Amino acid sequence: MSGTYLGMPAFPEAARAAVRDETLRGNLRHATHTIRAKRAGAVAEVPDWAALREAGKRIKDHTLRHLDRYLVQVEESVTAAGGLVHWAADADEANRIVTRLVEETGESEVVKVKSMATQEIGLNEALEAAGIRAYETDLAELIVQLGRDRPSHILVPAIHRNRGEIRDIFRSEMGEWGRPAPDGLTDTPAELAEAARLHLREKFLRAKVGISGANFVVAETGTLVVVESEGNGRMCLTLPETLISVVGIEKIVPTWRDLEVFLQTLPRSSTAERMNPYTSMWTGTTDGDGPRTFHLVLLDNGRTDTLADEVGRQALRCIRCSACLNVCPVYERAGGHAYGSVYPGPIGAILSPQLRGTGSAVDASLPYASSLCGACYEVCPVAIDIPEVLVHLRERVVQGGPATRHGNRVVLKPAKGHAAERAAMRAARWAFTHPGALRAGQRLASRTCRFLPRTLPGPGRAWTGSRDLPEVPSEPFRDWWQRTRGGRDGTK
């Protein structure tokens, strides 16, 4: 994934700074609560939501289970419609392909539709290194790019910024990139949107190369689908002469009809709308309408490694709606940057460590960036059991074991730093299989409870650094059960 995030601290350190930032917490609380209530309303409008969710899950699962066949079908149908298909095993290869394709047009600037895949591979940085300037055109991406910032939300990358901060960024930075912000720009959202419209129009009108991702690729027809709100997507997809779409291999759906499920669940889950303002669908090239050349770059970059994990592969069902971020109590407090990845929140906590492996400090910590409350699973429109995958990945971090990296089977070593946890679990196993010792230990703890410390000493200190120790009752449960015959004799 992107080099932008190399050397990120583990989640707890990054989150500790974020939760102390009161502006950030206020911005996040306001935004996530606004969308949460609206989403619930949009979902309640369709009585068959549960059936749509189940169908979406099954379509994605079926596609993943036969992905080789559908990939070949996509290649055939896109090629038959006049598109050119490229395959990229990793981020470097995808960046090399796109850079070469842009260079072949002779252009030195491109306009971009918001795309998670191109952020994941660090495409803008790779193009810059080749002397090609990439202009982000989604409003939130523009705010992030002008502010030399990093995205913190899948749908609204600048969710950590409030209107006042956005106005300040526009005032100070727009001039560097093109048309400056209008004089007297205020912080009303309508005026900020107008400033972005004026700033970007010039770039749209002269653009010769557009770069996008896609929400869906239909195998039977070769159709690509981009779902958006502002119209910047339509600009990038129709005005340039060359269009390059970088798409993860998990974005495939088998048939045209399958879109009837996702075009109902995605808008309601992401922006809480019955339908997003604009959806573009194109199949190859069309004479006299839109780009004359269309390239599709199919991206692996860790997806096949994720696919190899029978529990973890469900993360590839994700349609990037971001509903799980908006309901997550951890995301609401820590913000997106702490996750050290373009995929923040609950889905990021299971996707990033699978796409990148659990080798780095941040990736090994991500499966723990959750209270396992399950709200993410409940709102997920493709029913990804995020808590199940989190627990599975925790096990992999602590115990090690088989995994797939870069297409090769490897055996991971247990992570360092979990020795105390493993020792505690071994001790617990011993105690629970030796009832006599357990009973004696519980009685001892009850009798000495007022002498017990509030925090653990030694290797246990880290654990109690962010948790209170449970209070020890004055009588063990099993003694109480025996004494009162399970409470039947009425005594306490």
Place this chain on the structure above:
Amino acid sequence: MSSRERILGRVRRALADVPRDDAPYERAIARDYLREHGERTVAETVELLAENLADYRAIVHRTTPRELPSLIMRLLAERGPRSVLVPPGLPPEWLSAADPTLVHDRAPSTPRELDEVESVVTGCALAIAETGTIVLDGSPDQGRRRITLVPDHHICVVRVPGQVVSSVPQALERLDPARPLTWISGPSATSDIELDRVEGVHGPRTLEVVLLEDRPAD
């Protein structure tokens, strides 16, 4: 080995657990969801379309074939554009009473030239009542995708009830995936500032939808 072979090989190895007789597509997917939500008469479906269009800030008008030219003339006069873009196959009578200069879209027209035109009038492929969506498919009465994108004011005529479907599943059944499709639900908007919806970014900031009664609704 090419990257294509490498990726396909990785996929096949990753799926070693999938049995040969895994359920085929038709059996693997349960379609227990509804084809449309609720039972409505044709007239009620048109009414729902009008409501949902207006809910997302499209301006809705209803008219008859006889009144259409004067309605379009009035809508254009209210905005006062000097010129209006016309797709090649627009019924000429629609703009027979319009005052602004008609600009016919031509293949060599550059985006910059289109940016000089303030308004555009088109038909559509269909409209979806449940979501308040109009869909364009590039037919001659709608033109290239760019002509409904660059001007700031779009007037779209929907023949009711003939072009109206209830739901997203019904819309996909009627659309041809080989054509370039644009689904439009209200004017351009963004939720990027504090996750609150604001209308009017890059696409047309004013969307007027004319519901043209092509036969009396029952």
